[in-house]
Amino acid sequence: MPQLSKRTALFTESVIRRMTRVADLHGAINLSQGFPDFDPPPELLAAAARTAEAGPHQYAVTWGAPNFRRALALKVSRFMGFPIDADEHIVVTCGSTEAMMASMLAVCNPGDKVIVFSPFYENYGADAILSGAEPIYVELRPPRFTFDPDELRKAFEQKPKAIILCNPSNPTGRVFTRDELETIASLALEFDAFVITDEVYEHIVYEPHHHIYMASLPGMFERTISCNSLSKTYSITGWRLGYVVAPPEAADAVKKVHDFLTVGAAAPLQEAAVTALGLPEAYYRSLLDVYTEKREVFLKALDAAGLTYVTPEGAYYVLVDVSEFKLRDDVAFCEWLAQYVGVAGVPGSSFFHEPTRHLVRFHFAKKNETLEEAGRRLLGLQEAWGKHAP
Ligand code: GLN
Numbered sequence: 001m002p003q004l005s006k007r008t009a010l011f012t013e014s015v016i017r018r019m020t021r022v023a024d025l026h027g028a029i030n031l032s033q034g035f036p037d038f039d040p041p042p043e044l045l046a047a048a049a050r051t052a053e054a055g056p057h058q059y060a061v062t063w064g065a066p067n068f069r070r071a072l073a074l075k076v077s078r079f080m081g082f083p084i085d086a087d088e089h090i091v092v093t094c095g096s097t098e099a100m101m102a103s104m105l106a107v108c109n110p111g112d113k114v115i116v117f118s119p120f121y122e123n124y125g126a127d128a129i130l131s132g133a134e135p136i137y138v139e140l141r142p143p144r145f146t147f148d149p150d151e152l153r154k155a156f157e158q159k160p161k162a163i164i165l166c167n168p169s170n171p172t173g174r175v176f177t178r179d180e181l182e183t184i185a186s187l188a189l190e191f192d193a194f195v196i197t198d199e200v201y202e203h204i205v206y207e208p209h210h211h212i213y214m215a216s217l218p219g220m221f222e223r224t225i226s227c228n229s230l231s232k233t234y235s236i237t238g239w240r241l242g243y244v245v246a247p248p249e250a251a252d253a254v255k256k257v258h259d260f261l262t263v264g265a266a267a268p269l270q271e272a273a274v275t276a277l278g279l280p281e282a283y284y285r286s287l288l289d290v291y292t293e294k295r296e297v298f299l300k301a302l303d304a305a306g307l308t309y310v311t312p313e314g315a316y317y318v319l320v321d322v323s324e325f326k327l328r329d330d331v332a333f334c335e336w337l338a339q340y341v342g343v344a345g346v347p348g349s350s351f352f353h354e355p356t357r358h359l360v361r362f363h364f365a366k367k368n369e370t371l372e373e374a375g376r377r378l379l380g381l382q383e384a385w386g387k388h389a390p
Contacts, residue, residue, distance in 0.1 A: 028339070032334075044273070055268060067274055095241065107196065113134050138155050142310065173317055189223070200229045224247075295318075300375070322360055329357070332390055341378065
C-alpha cells in the first residue's frame with residue numbers, strides 16, 4: 001500500500017470517544033465522553049417529530065438555514081448583549097468540533113503558532129496538526145487552574161496567530177474571571193492575534209461564577225471567533241449542530257472552509273432546533289438548577305469514596321486525583337476502572353501537554369440515579385484495586 005499522509009501519523013484517535021467504546025464493552029457507567037443520558041426538552045422532540053414529516057429534507061443553505069440563523073442571532077444577541085447579524089456574523093457547522101476546525105483552517109497558515117492552554121480539550125491538538133499550526137502551550141496551574149500572566153506574555157511574544165480559549169473550561173471546570181479575560185484580550189490586541197473561543201458550556205456556570213463572552217470585551221468582537229453548539233445547552237449532542245460567531249471577514253473565510261468540509265449541518269435538525277433557540281429565559285435557569293444538583297450529587301459521591309478533586313466552577317467535568325494509585329499508565333487505569341469497578345472516565349493525560357498520570361476526568365451529565373450508582377461503584381474502588389490491580 002502507498003504511504004498515508006504524515007499528518008495522520010501525528011495524532012491518535014480521540015481517547016475521550018474511545019473510552020465510550022470501552023465503557024460499552026464492559027457495560028460500565030459512562031462518565032467519560034460528556035453527553036447526557038436524559039432526554040432533550042420535550043418541545044424539541046415534538047419539533048423534531050414535526051420536521052420528520054414536513055421536512056425540509058434537502059440541503060439547507062451551506063452556512064445555515066436562514067430561519068435557524070435568525071433564531072441563533074436573536075439568542076446570541078440576547079446573551080452576548082449586542083446585536084449579531086444572522087447573515088454577516090453566523091456560520092452553522094456540524095457541531096462545535098467542526099466550528100473549531102473550520103476556524104483554525106480559516107485563520108492559520110502552516111507554520112503559524114497558536115497558544116493553547118494546558119490542560120486542553122483534546123480536539124485542539126488534532127485541530128492544530130490538521131491546520132499545520134504549531135501549539136505554544138501555556139500551563140493552567142492547579143489547584144485553581146489559572147495562568148501566569150508573564151508566561152502568557154512570553155507566549156504572545158512568539159507572535160502567535162491565535163489563542164484558543166475554552167471557557168468554561170473542559171476539562172478543568174474553570175470559569176475565567178473578567179480580569180483574566182482582560183489580560184488575554186489586551187495581549188491579543190497588543191500582539192494582533194485572534195482569540196478562538198470554545199464556549200459550549202456558556203449556560204452551565206455555577207454560582208457565584210458567571211460567564212463573560214470574550215467577544216463582548218472592548219475591541220474584541222473584531223478579533224474573536226466564538227465557537228459554540230446546541231449540544232450541551234439543549235442535550236442534543238447527537239444532532240451535531242454548532243456555529244461560529246465572527247466578524248464578517250472571518251465569518252466569510254469560515255463559510256468557505258465549512259462549505260468544502262461538510263456542505264452543511266442536517267437541514268431537518270436545524271429546522272427543529274429553531275424551537276430550542278426560542279425557549280424562554282426560565283429554560284436556562286432550570287438547566288443550571290439541574291446541573292447544580294448533579295454537581296452536588298456527584299461531588300458527594302466522590303467525597304464518600306474518599307477521592308479528592310478540584311470543584312468545577314462551570315461545565316460538567318471534574319478532575320479527580322488518583323495519585324494514591326501511583327500510576328505509570330493512566331490509560332490502562334481507566335480501562336481497568338471500566339472493567340473492574342464499572343465506571344468509565346477519561347485518563348487525565350489526554351488533556352495535558354505536561355506529563356500527567358494522576359488525574360481522571362469524570363463528567364456528571366447523567367441522571368441523578370446514574371450518578372448515585374456510579375458513586376456506589378466507586379466506593380468499591382480501593383477493594384477492587386487490592387484484588388485486581390493490573
Ligand atoms: N465535549 C465532550 C467531552 O469532552 C465530547 C465531545 C465529543 O466527543 N465531540 O467529553
